Amino acid sequence: MSDLSDSLEDTLKRPRARPNPAPVAPVAPVAPVAPVSAAGRLIGFARRNRRAVQVVVMLMIAVFVAIAIWKSWSNLEGYQWNIQWGLLVVGFLLLIAQELSFALIWRSILRRLGSRLDAVAAERIYLSAEFVRYIPGNVWHVITRVLLAEQRGVPKPIGFASMVIELATKILSAALVFAVTLLFWPSLASLTTQTHIPQQAAIIGGVVAIPLLLLGLYPPLLETLLNTGLRLLKRGPTRLTLSYLDLLTITLLWSLSWVVAGIGFYLITRSIVTTPLPPTALALSIGIYALGWDIGFLSFVTPSGIGFRELAIAFLLVWGGMTLGGDALAIGFVVAFISRMLATGSEMVSISVAYLLSGRRLPSVPAEGGGA
Secondary structure, eight states: OHHHHHHHHHHHHSOOOOOOOOOOOOOOOOOOOOOOOHHHHHHHHHHHTHHHHHHHHHHHHHHHHHHHHHHTHHHHHHSOOOOOHHHHHHHHHHHHHHHHHHHHHHHHHHHHHTOOOOHHHHHHHHHHHHGGGGSTTSOHHHHHHHHHHHHTTOOHHHHHHHHHHHHHHHHHHHHHHHHHHGGGOOOOHHHHHHHOOOTTHHHHHHHHHHHHHHHHTSHHHHHHHHHHHHHHTTOOOOOOOSOHHHHHHHHHHHHHHHHHHHHHHHHHHHHHOOSOOOTTHHHHHHHHHHHHHHHHHHTOSSGGGTTHHHHHHHHHHHHTTOOOOSSHHHHHHHHHHHHHHHHHHHHHHHHHHHHHTOSOOOOOOOOTTOOO
C-alpha cells in the first residue's frame, strides 16, 4: 500500500508534458486599399446609371446644337436654300446601296469561317438585327443576329466570331478610308493660328496612319487588340482563324462600301449647299462620313451614336474647309442631321426590300432561356 502511495505521489509531483501547440500560419499583411480616383468614381456612377447618362448626354447634345443654330438663326434664315432634289435622291439611293452591301460582306465573312447563307437570308437576318441597334445597350443587334443565323444553320460560335471580325474590320476600314482622304485635306490653315498645327499635318497624319492601320489587321496583333477590348468590356476572349489576306480582303470590301456611302453623302451635301465646294470635296466627304460613323459607334453612350456622329460630321466639314457659306458650323449641323435622317430612312427601305425579295418568313427568335 505504501508503494502504491509513493508511486502516486511521484506521479503527482512529476511535471506534466504540455502538448505542442498547433503551428499558427502567419497572417499576411493586408494591402492598403487604394483610394478610388475621381475618374473611377465617375465611371462607376455612369455604369450604374447608364440610362440616365444616355438621356443627359443626348439632352446636352440637343441643347448644344439648338444654341448653335439659335445663335446662327439669322444667317440660316438668310441663307439661299435651293434643294437639288435629283442629287438628293441619288445620294439617298447610294446610302441604300451601302446598307444592302453590309449583309453581303457579313455573308463573305461567314463563308471564310466555314458557314454559308444565301444572299436573301443574309440580308433579312442582318437588316432585322440592325433595326434593333437603336435600343440602348449596344448588344441586342448582336444577340438577335446570332440567334437568327443559328436558326439558319450557323453555329453560335461562328456567329459570334463573324460579328467580332465584322466590327473590327468595319471600324478599321472606316479609319483607313479617312486616313487615305487626309492626303487630300487642306493645310488646316484655319486651325494653325490658334493651335500651331503644322501646315502639312493632315498629309503627315495620313502617311503615318495608313501603314499603322494595315499593320493593325495582322491577325496576332488584331487578336491581341480585340481581346484587350473584350476584357475591358468584361467579355470572353476570341480567337482569329482568318489569314491576313482574308482580313485585308474583308477590309477592302468595307472600304468600298464607305466610298459608295461617302459619294452619297457628297451628293446630299451638294444638294443642300449652294456655295461652290472645293475640288477635293468628294474625297473629303468620303473620309468625313466614314470617320463620323466610327466616332458615333465608338461613343457607346447613345443608341447608334445619335448626336455624336452628327457633331463629328459638322465639325469635320468646317475643319475640312468645305466652304459651306454663311455660318459654316450651323450649316454643317443641318447637313449632318439631314444625312442621319436619310441614313435611317435607307435602313427602313432596305429592310422592306429584303422582305419583298422572298415570301418566306424568318423564324421567330426563341424566348430567353430556350435551347442553346
